[in-house]
Amino acid sequence: MLVPDGPEVRPERDEERVEVRAFRYAPRRFEVVGYGRSLRADERIRSASALAAPLYFRGARRALARELANGAWDLIHAHWIVPNALVAAPLAGAVPLAVGLHGSDVFLAERAWLRPWVRRALARTSLLTSCSPELARRIEAIGFDPARSRVIPYGVDVELFRPDPARRALWRDRLGVPESAPLALSVGRMASKKGYQVLVEALDELFRRAPDLHLVLAGGGDRLDEWRRATERHRARVHFTGPILHDSLPDLYRAADLFVLPAVHDRKGNVDGLPNVILEAMASGLAVVSTDVGSVREMAEENRSALIVPPDDEAALKAALERVVGDAALRRALGGRGRKIAEERFRIEAMCRKREAIFEELMQTRPPRAVRAGMAEP
Numbered sequence: 001m002l003v004p005d006g007p008e009v010r011p012e013r014d015e016e017r018v019e020v021r022a023f024r025y026a027p028r029r030f031e032v033v034g035y036g037r038s039l040r041a042d043e044r045i046r047s048a049s050a051l052a053a054p055l056y057f058r059g060a061r062r063a064l065a066r067e068l069a070n071g072a073w074d075l076i077h078a079h080w081i082v083p084n085a086l087v088a089a090p091l092a093g094a095v096p097l098a099v100g101l102h103g104s105d106v107f108l109a110e111r112a113w114l115r116p117w118v119r120r121a122l123a124r125t126s127l128l129t130s131c132s133p134e135l136a137r138r139i140e141a142i143g144f145d146p147a148r149s150r151v152i153p154y155g156v157d158v159e160l161f162r163p164d165p166a167r168r169a170l171w172r173d174r175l176g177v178p179e180s181a182p183l184a185l186s187v188g189r190m191a192s193k194k195g196y197q198v199l200v201e202a203l204d205e206l207f208r209r210a211p212d213l214h215l216v217l218a219g220g221g222d223r224l225d226e227w228r229r230a231t232e233r234h235r236a237r238v239h240f241t242g243p244i245l246h247d248s249l250p251d252l253y254r255a256a257d258l259f260v261l262p263a264v265h266d267r268k269g270n271v272d273g274l275p276n277v278i279l280e281a282m283a284s285g286l287a288v289v290s291t292d293v294g295s296v297r298e299m300a301e302e303n304r305s306a307l308i309v310p311p312d313d314e315a316a317l318k319a320a321l322e323r324v325v326g327d328a329a330l331r332r333a334l335g336g337r338g339r340k341i342a343e344e345r346f347r348i349e350a351m352c353r354k355r356e357a358i359f360e361e362l363m364q365t366r367p368p369r370a371v372r373a374g375m376a377e378p
Contacts, residue, residue, distance in 0.1 A: 002063050004056065005031060021067075025059020026052060033083075053083065060087045068095065074363050077129075080105035081121065081139065082114060089121035096362050098127040101135045103294075107270040109139065119143045127362050129355070132273035132295035150358055153299065154276045155351030158343050161283035163335075164254050171255035175239045177214045182325050184213060185256035185286070187249065187277040188263075190221030193270050195262035195291060195311065197223075200230050202318040207234060210325045215260075218244045218252060253284035258324050258331055260289045263296070264311040274299060278306075279346050282338030287331040289320045299346070305338030 005022040025031065033056040060083070067073070068091055077098045078084040085099040099121070109118045119142060122128075128149040130136040136149045169179060177183055188194040196217060207213060217227070220243040231238040244252060253259070259281035265271045274295040281288055288306035290296050291313075300306035307324060309316035324331055 002060070002067065004033060004060070021063075023059055023063035026055040030055065057083060057087055060084070061091065064088060064091055068093070075359055077359070081118060082108040085121040085125065086117050089124040092124060096126040097124055098129060098359065098362065099125050101128065101130040101139060101273065103131075103135065103273045104270060106135045106138050106273070107268065109142065110269065115142060127358065129358070130273065133298070134271070134294050135273040151295075152351055152354050152358075153274055153295065153346055154279065155348035156276065156279035156283045156342055156346050157348050158283045158339075158346075161250050161253060161280045161342075163285035163339070164250075167251050167254045169255075170251045171216075175214075175216065175241075175255075177216075177239070177255070178212075181212045181214050182210065182258070183216065183256045184258050184260050184321065184325070185216045185218070185252065185281075186260050186262075187218045187244070187252070187280075188261060188275065189219050190217070190224040190227060192223065192266040193264060193272060194219075195264040196227055198262045198264065198312060198314050198317060199260065200227055202314050202321070203231060203234055203238070206318050206321055207237060209322055213237065213325055214239065216241060216252070216256065218242075249280065250284065253281060253286060256281075256284075256286055258289065258321075258335075259284075259286040260317075260321060261291070261296075262289075262311070262317050263291050263293045265293065279342060282306075283342035283346075285335040285339045287324050287334035288338060289317070289324055291317070300338070301341060305334050305341050307334075 001018055001020045003020060003022050005024045025033075030052055033052050064087060073095050075096050075098060076088050076092055077100060078088040079100045080102060081099050082105045085097070088097055108114060122139070122142065122144045125144065126148065128136060128139060128144055130139075130149065130151050131154055133151050136146075136151055140146050140149060172179060172183070186194075186196070186199070188196075190196065203215070214237050216239045218241040224240065224242070228240055241252075259278070261275055261278060263272050263275060272294050275290075278288055278290060278296060278300055282300065282305055288300050290300060290306055290308055291311040292308050293311050296306075297308055300308065302308040307320040309320050324334070
């Protein structure tokens with residue numbers, strides 16, 4: 001697996017049969033392209049990232065060309081159509097190319113000035129994988145055969161994310177939330193497509209109707225400071241954690257009584273394909289309140305594990321939250337069904353097997369060799 005280098009990345013490592021190799025593409029201060037760096041801003045491409053993009057393309061191209069030179073590869077899987085499929089497509093040669101869609105890359109691929117390059121990459125692509133039907137349809141509209149497109153949810157580790165009442169108080173004590181208070185949790189980047197602007201507008205009335213309710217918004221991003229200021233009058237009941245390490249997330253879910261994600265299409269059309277945090281919440285036994293975007297409806301199953309409302313509908317969001325906050329039996333029923341759905345349909349092991357099966361199908365005409373493939377997300 002090739003990944004762009006960064007201060008948090010080890011240059012080479014092996015993890016469960018996966019060789020990870022990082023490549024440099026610029027002096028350290030200019031290496032701003034990379035997941036968690038350039039893609040923190042969903043509403044726009046940062047100027048620094050745009051300036052670094054040619055350096056990234058050159059560095060990624062050289063790194064991939066070096067790997068492909070020995071001829072030992074059976075498959076290239078480029079995570080993110082922009083930029084990695086644009087890098088990989090001209091180099092793939094006879095090696096099958098699979099492209100994985102995740103969300104923000106589709107938003108970029110739809111830009112008029114990038115579409116000619118995207119179409120050329122798609123013409124060389126043998127397989128498209130996507131976390132949601134909506135993202136797949138959007139790329140198919142640019143020019144890709146739906147017959148070669150597959151939707152595979154990310155999946156969730158149901159052993160890591162599971163209810164554990166004994167650990168409920170850990171985050172509550174840290175945040176100062178009383179044990180008896182209903183606690184709503186949301187986890188996500190503080191960006192417009194997450195829809196927190198809608199939730200923030202609903203808080204005055206929601207808190208009046210649910211005087212004991214607390215809300216935790218966990219994550220970092222461009223609009224974090226703005227939403228801190230907007231909720232300052234509720235600072236005793238709205239808790240911003242900033243970015244959370246993945247290892248800390250299971251206990252954060254265990255502290256909560258319900259999960260809310262009011263996701264929307266932002267003004268430029270950017271949207272989450274499949275918010276994995278909803279799967280994590282379901283696996284953790286939480287009732288879910290979310291919006292009808294991406295694959296949320298297919299994943300959460302309306303009225304089985306979640307209440308799903310139209311995006312950008314403050315009144316509907318507020319009504320759904322009031323209903324779940326005020327009905328403990330409903331919360332337990334939704335949470336219990338969500339846990340069951342996660343176990344039966346979204347185990348990460350099952351999703352990995354599905355991906356392996358379609359890769360094997362794609363490679364069936366090539367001589368058998370160990371699969372060594374992939375450009376990780378930027």
